[in-house]
Amino acid sequence: AQSVTQLGSHVSVSEGALVLLRCNYSSSVPPYLFWYVQYPNQGLQLLLKYTSAATLVKGINGFEAEFKKSETSFHLTKPSAHMSDAAEYFCAVSVNSGYSTLTFGKGTMLLVSP
Amino acid sequence: EAGVTQFPSHSVIEKGQTVTLRCDPISGHDNLYWYRRVMGKEIKFLLHFVKESKQDESGMPNNRFLAERTGGTYSTLKVQPAELEDSGVYFCASGGLVAGGTYEQYFGPGTRLTVT
Numbered sequence: 001a002q003s004v005t006q007l008g009s010h011v012s013v014s015e016g017a018l019v020l021l022r023c024n025y026s027s028s029v030p031p032y033l034f035w036y037v038q039y040p041n042q043g044l045q046l047l048l049k050y051t052s053a054a055t056l057v058k059g060i061n062g063f064e065a066e067f068k069k070s071e072t073s074f075h076l077t078k079p080s081a082h083m084s085d086a087a088e089y090f091c092a093v094s095v096n097s098g099y100s101t102l103t104f105g106k107g108t109m110l111l112v113s114p
Numbered sequence: 115e116a117g118v119t120q121f122p123s124h125s126v127i128e129k130g131q132t133v134t135l136r137c138d139p140i141s142g143h144d145n146l147y148w149y150r151r152v153m154g155k156e157i158k159f160l161l162h163f164v165k166e167s168k169q170d171e172s173g174m175p176n177n178r179f180l181a182e183r184t185g186g187t188y189s190t191l192k193v194q195p196a197e198l199e200d201s202g203v204y205f206c207a208s209g210g211l212v213a214g215g216t217y218e219q220y221f222g223p224g225t226r227l228t229v230t
Binding site: 103 | 118147149154155156158159162170173205207218219220221222223
C-alpha cells in the first residue's frame, strides 16, 4: 500500500522568498513520485516526477524536488516565489512511472503576497 | 492539441437524482482514469480504462457509480441515485507517452458535483 502526507494545507510566502512544500511518502515498493499543480479552474498539471534516475529532479517554472530515501521525502522547492506560483500543489506516488493509479496527498495551497 | 475536457463544469442536483459526467480524453490516448476529490480530502482513484475495458475499478465506492467507455473514446460516469456524500470534484485523466518515451497522465479541469 502507498500513501502520501503533505505537511501544511496552506503555505504563505512573500514574492521573492523561498518556496518549500513538504511531501513524505510511504511505499512497500520503490516509489515513483510526482508533483502536480492546479491553477484556478484548470486541470492538474505535472510539475516534475522522480522515476529512479537522478535524485534531484528539475521541473517546469523553476521548481525542483529532491528524493531522499532515508527520509522518505520528496519536498518541492523554488528559490524565488512569483505571484503566478499561487496555486494548489499535490504530491503523488505510484508503483510505476505513471501508468497505474496515482495516490495523492491532500494538497497544499501556496499563497504568495507582494 | 486539445487537452482533456470534462462536461459539465458544475452540476447541482438533489439527493436521489441521477447525474452523468462526461470526459473526452486526448485523441489517441487508450488509457483513461477517473479520480474524485471530496472536500478537504485527497484526490482518490476511482477507475482506469484501457480502451473500452476496465483495467482497474478498485476505487469505485459502490454500485451507484457506473462508468462506461463505449468505443474506447469518451467516457461517462453516472451516479444513480446520488447521495450527499457523492459531492466533490470529479477529475478525468488520459494517459500517453510524452517526449523521451516516458508516460504521463493529463488531467481535465474537473466537474464539481454538489448534491443537496
